[in-house]
Amino acid sequence: MQRFLNDPDDLVDETVAGFVKAHRDLVHLSPENARVVVSNFAPEAGRVGIVTGGGSGHEPAFIGYTGRNLVDAVAVGEIFSSPTAKSFADAIKAANGGAGVAVLYGNYAGDNMNVKMAARMVAKDGIEVATVVANDDVCSAPATEREKRRGVAGEIFMWKIGGAKAATGAPLAEVQAAAQKAIDACRSVGVGLGPCTLPAVGHPNFQIAAGQMEVGIGHHGEPGTRVEALRTARDVADDMVRLVMEDHALPAGTELAVLVSGLGATPVNELYVLYDRIESQLAGLGMTVHRAFVGNYFTSLEMVGATLTVMALDDELKALLDMDCASPAL
Amino acid sequence: MDNITNRQITDIFRLIALRLSEARVELGALDGAIGDADHGNSMAEGFAAVVRATSAMIDASPSELFMVAARSFHSEVGATTGPLYASAMMAAGRDLDGKTVLTASDIVSLLPSFARGIAERGKAQAGDKTMMDAWGPAARAAAEALKAGLPAQHCMARAERAAREGCDSTRAMVASVGRAARLGARSLGHVDPGAASAVIIIAALQEWLAGRDGTGAGDRV
Numbered sequence: 330m331q332r333f334l335n336d337p338d339d340l341v342d343e344t345v346a347g348f349v350k351a352h353r354d355l356v357h358l359s360p361e362n363a364r365v366v367v368s369n370f371a372p373e374a375g376r377v378g379i380v381t382g383g384g385s386g387h388e389p390a391f392i393g394y395t396g397r398n399l400v401d402a403v404a405v406g407e408i409f410s411s412p413t414a415k416s417f418a419d420a421i422k423a424a425n426g427g428a429g430v431a432v433l434y435g436n437y438a439g440d441n442m443n444v445k446m447a448a449r450m451v452a453k454d455g456i457e458v459a460t461v462v463a464n465d466d467v468c469s470a471p472a473t474e475r476e477k478r479r480g481v482a483g484e485i486f487m488w489k490i491g492g493a494k495a496a497t498g499a500p501l502a503e504v505q506a507a508a509q510k511a512i513d514a515c516r517s518v519g520v521g522l523g524p525c526t527l528p529a530v531g532h533p534n535f536q537i538a539a540g541q542m543e544v545g546i547g548h549h550g551e552p553g554t555r556v557e558a559l560r561t562a563r564d565v566a567d568d569m570v571r572l573v574m575e576d577h578a579l580p581a582g583t584e585l586a587v588l589v590s591g592l593g594a595t596p597v598n599e600l601y602v603l604y605d606r607i608e609s610q611l612a613g614l615g616m617t618v619h620r621a622f623v624g625n626y627f628t629s630l631e632m633v634g635a636t637l638t639v640m641a642l643d644d645e646l647k648a649l650l651d652m653d654c655a656s657p658a659l
Numbered sequence: 660m661d662n663i664t665n666r667q668i669t670d671i672f673r674l675i676a677l678r679l680s681e682a683r684v685e686l687g688a689l690d691g692a693i694g695d696a697d698h699g700n701s702m703a704e705g706f707a708a709v710v711r712a713t714s715a716m717i718d719a720s721p722s723e724l725f726m727v728a729a730r731s732f733h734s735e736v737g738a739t740t741g742p743l744y745a746s747a748m749m750a751a752g753r754d755l756d757g758k759t760v761l762t763a764s765d766i767v768s769l770l771p772s773f774a775r776g777i778a779e780r781g782k783a784q785a786g787d788k789t790m791m792d793a794w795g796p797a798a799r800a801a802a803e804a805l806k807a808g809l810p811a812q813h814c815m816a817r818a819e820r821a822a823r824e825g826c827d828s829t830r831a832m833v834a835s836v837g838r839a840a841r842l843g844a845r846s847l848g849h850v851d852p853g854a855a856s857a858v859i860i861i862a863a864l865q866e867w868l869a870g871r872d873g874t875g876a877g878d879r880v
Contacts, residue, residue, distance in 0.1 A: 338700075406737050407697055413737040414745070438836060442742035442780060446733060530691035535845050552843040 330526060330631060337529040341385045345405055348392055352657045355396045362419040364405040364412060366392045368656075371401035371424050377495040377504045378402070378424025380432045381488060382417055383440060384409040386527075387548065389658035390627040394485065396656025399492040400433075404443075408527055408630075409549045411439025417447030421456060429457035429501035433491050433508050435480025436464045459505040463487050465515040465638065467576040468545025468554045481548050482590050482627040482638045483515030486650070489659065493649035507649065514641045516573040520565055521546035521553065523594065523633030537633075544568060548592075548629050548636075562599065566606035569637040574614060579641050581615030586650055588621075588638040593628035595635055600624065603635055611639075619647060626658065662760040665724055667871075669713045671766070672728065675863040676706035682859050690852040693834070693842050698852040701736050705744060708735035721761050725752035740853065743777045743790065750776025763811035763868055767801050770818050770861065774798035781836070788832035788846060790853030797822035797861050812872055815865040822861045826854040 335343065342363065349358045349366065359365035372378055382404025383391045394400045401424035404412035421430045432448070434440050441462070448458040463480025470477035491508035499507070521543040524533035535550050537543050542565070545553030560568075589604045591597060604623045611618060619642055627636065642650065679686070683699030690698035712731035716724050725748045733745035751772040755765070774794040783789040800821035804814035829851040833844050 407701070410697065410738040411741075413734060413741055415734040416737065438781075439737060439739040439742070442739060443733075443737060446742050446745070527691070527696055529687070530696040532691075534692065535842060550842070552845060 332528060334528055340528055341405065341407055344385060344388065345392065348657070355655060355657060356392070359402070359419060359423050361423075362416055364416045365420045365423060366395050366403045366405060367420075367423045368395045368397065368399070368401045370397040372426035374426045375428050376426045376498065377428045377501050378421070378426055378430040379488065379492045379495055379504075380404070380417070380420045380424045380430055381434050381484070382406065382412045382420060382444075383435060383437070384411060384549075386525075386630045387628055389625070390485070393658030394488050394656050396654065396659075398496040398652055398654040399656045399659065400488050401492075406439075408529070411437065411443050414443040414446035414450065417443050418450040421447060421451045421458060422454065425451075425456050429459065431491055431495070431501060431504045431508060432458060432460045433484070433487050434460070434462060435484055436462045436476075436478060437480070457501060459501050461487060461491070461505055461508040461512060463512045463515075465512060465517040466547060467516050467518055467572055469547060469551065472576055479547055479551065480512075481517045481519065482588055482636045483512055483517050483640065485588060485622075485626055485659070486515055486586060486638065486640045487512045489654065490646060490649045492654065493652040496652065507645070511640065511646060514646060515638055516577045517636055517638040518544075518569050518572045519546045519548070519553070519592065519634060519636040520544050520569060521550070521592065521632060521634035522559065524550060525593065525630035525632040527630070542634075545572070546632075546634060548627070550629070550632065562602045563606050566603045567610055569603070570607055570610040570614075573637060573639050574611075577639065577641065579616065582617070583615075584617045584619040584642045584647065585611060586620050586622075586640040586642055587611070587618050588626060588640075589623045590626040590636050590638070591624070591628060592632035592634040592636065593625070594631040594633045597624060600635055603637075607637060620650060662762060663766065665713070665716050665719060665721070668721065668724055668761070669710055669716075671864065671867050672706055672709045672713065674867050675860050676703055676710055678859050678863045678866075679703040679706060679856060682856075686852050686856055686859075689850055689855055692849045693846045693852070698740065698856060701738065701740060702856050705732045705736040705741065708732060709748075720755075721758050721765075722752045722755040725749070725755060728752075739781065743781050746776040746780035747773035748776070750779070763871070764805060764814070766864060766868060767805055767811050767814040767818070769864070770794070770801040771798040783836050786832060787836045788829045788834040788851045788854075789836060790851070790857045792829050792832070792851065793822040793825040793854040793857035793861070796825040797857070812865070812868045815861070815868050819858070819861050819865045822858045826850060826858045829854045
């Protein structure tokens with residue numbers, strides 16, 4: 330695969346540099362830490378700060394969700410690699426308006442460790458930190474071991490809800506509870522059709538053979554639960570809906586937010602092909618789609634494939650989802 | 660046996676950084692097979708940051724020095740490696756609390772301290788295909804050899820051998836925690852890069868002790 334690349338070692342810094350230039354109306358680089366992107370609307374005195382962070386290569390996640398009524402500061406890691414504890418700590422400080430900071434991140438070993446260390450580091454500065462760990466990927470562990478599941482595109486809904494709740498002026502415990510409720514209401518599944526290559530490595534670290542697909546694949550190429558012959562978009566969409574809805578057990582009439590994200594190299598028109606069938610299938614189950622998001626919201630370098638995320642809404646989640654926000658990605 | 664000065668501790672960190680840096684292509688190739696190819700680089704940069712942070716700490720206690728080393732490491736390195744080695748150095752700092760001078764056997768005792776810090780933070784078990792598969796056997800070998808009253812250099816040689824064997828054994832393991840766990844069975848057949856870099860660190864400690872005892876290697880430090 331051909332790339333637009335200078336030195337692979339500079340890729341993350343150059344990505345962030347271009348990002349803050351392109352979106353200077355919404356975000357800026359932290360003057361203290363070149364791996365922290367801060368919203369132009371943060372910090373706000375008396376409002377709970379929202380922080381996230383993770384490895385690079387998932388753009389527009391994570392940095393793209395920095396902005397108004399959304400994420401206040403993002404810690405940026407190397408490609409597919411957790412940010413440092415210091416970057417998380419600096420992001421927390423940048424987001425702190427004196428009412429505490431909610432760190433909303435995905436369930437990965439490095440992020441768990443670095444966020445914990447960061448929380449301890451900022452405790453010295455008197456900043457109260459609450460965390461919510463996203464675990465929406467249904468294929469990464471059985472429902473009985475939900476705490477082992479990875480966080481994927483459901484994180485976007487978690488940030489949206491957490492950011493909106495903070496914007497209402499709610500205290501830290503309520504912001505944490507709303508973000509937790511959002512991720513608890515989310516289920517996601519990924520289907521991979523082609524692998525991705527870390528630029529510094531130069532070859533894919535796993536393969537998906539021609540004519541095959543991997544159902545349940547993770548955001549970094551974590552193995553799925555099934556490798557099988559690629560079927561029609563209709564059949565794949567049906568499979569994705571079945572996987573998330575069987576895990577979810579929602580009563581008929583439930584209103585949903587639905588997000589279909591490309592993994593990086595799948596054309597956006599194919600995502601709409603999937604969505605057409607997904608919404609029909611959900612309707613067949615008696616569900617109503619309140620809002621849909623289709624596009625490249627959370628990618629994995631140039632992986633070919635897509636993820637489906639479904640969030641079950643109640644009145645609170647619906648109101649928070651619909652609250653106005655401004656960020657490069659949403 | 661002469662006491663070990665803070666300057667010499669920094670020299671040890673410098674030697675570790677040098678050996679990791681020399682191995683970064685090889686570690687990157689291992690990591691490229693099952694990780695992100697950056698392991699060697701980030702480990703070398705982490706220990707280089709430790710050298711920068713500790714080189715002026717002439718009068719600090721050994722415990723303080725290791726605490727500063729821990730902070731500088733996790734400010735430089737993210738992923739799981741950053742917090743794990745920071746925890747290793749913090750555990751060493753705690754174990755050295757109250758000591759004013761270090762001897763060669765204290766350097767050997769770093770291994771059980773490091774292994775405990777890594778295990779507490781990472782919660783990996785033996786056989787999970789992580790750096791613990793090198794640190795665990797090395798720490799046990801070091802502790803047993805110290806208990807048997809062997810000279811420090813012999814203790815470290817045994818630890819290094821145990822670490823190498825542990826590292827080799829990761830080839831036949833399937834990763835279940837840490838970054839390589841993303842690949843599940845795809846990780847089979849590859850040595851874990853974290854275990855490989857652990858061997859390099861322990862070998863550098865052995866090299867430094869050997870050089871100090873006049874066998875030459877450490878003179879380059």
